[in-house]
Amino acid sequence: MAKSRFLGEFEQFVLLAILRLGEQAYGTTIRQILLDVIQRDVSIGALYTTLTRLEDKGLIRSAMGEATAERGGRAKKYFEITAEGKRALQETRQSLDAMWRDVKLSFVGVKQ
Template identity: 50%
Template sequence: MSDQRFLGEFELMILLAIIRLENATYGVPMARELSEVRDRNVSLGSVYAALDRLEIKGFVKSTLGESTPERGGRAKRYFSVTPGGIRALHETRHVLSGLWKSLPPIKGGLA
């Protein structure tokens, strides 16, 4: 069973994207940000699936905005990182940094 204090790669990227976008953001800007940073398409469905997992874990919280005519009367769901999400970011960074520092020299690096 996985330890819920640590984040998977995509969850980590989602939390960092929310913070980069200054919290209270929704799925479309997050998918756009991640697509740009990763230099490959990130589907909106994968973003929302990760956001749902992160919300269940208590690492993000969501609020509904006002409904808008351009969205057919539907409201946008805005996400922000919780204090638990910030702790998970720090713990994940600590673990990853420790792993990187403990590696022997890697041969056959990138050209």
């Protein structure tokens, strides 16, 4: 895995949210799953900055849905992970697992 392909923590969370949501992955649902699952409340602007960066890297792709009256005639932008995104996510996980192998955390003398 090239150095630039290591994913940051938030990038991993966003990619995993997209995978979990499947065809329902758009800004609001991604934001909601991040709040529900990891208790991380992110602004929609911060989320879209990350989504744009992931798309620029070729790790996700987006498509506009149909405009709906409930959204004032605006369309939702849906996201899906690419094969390259899945590969980067898997390689990042393997790298983290390798680093954690044989690591023992000791809490002796450490206030919890």
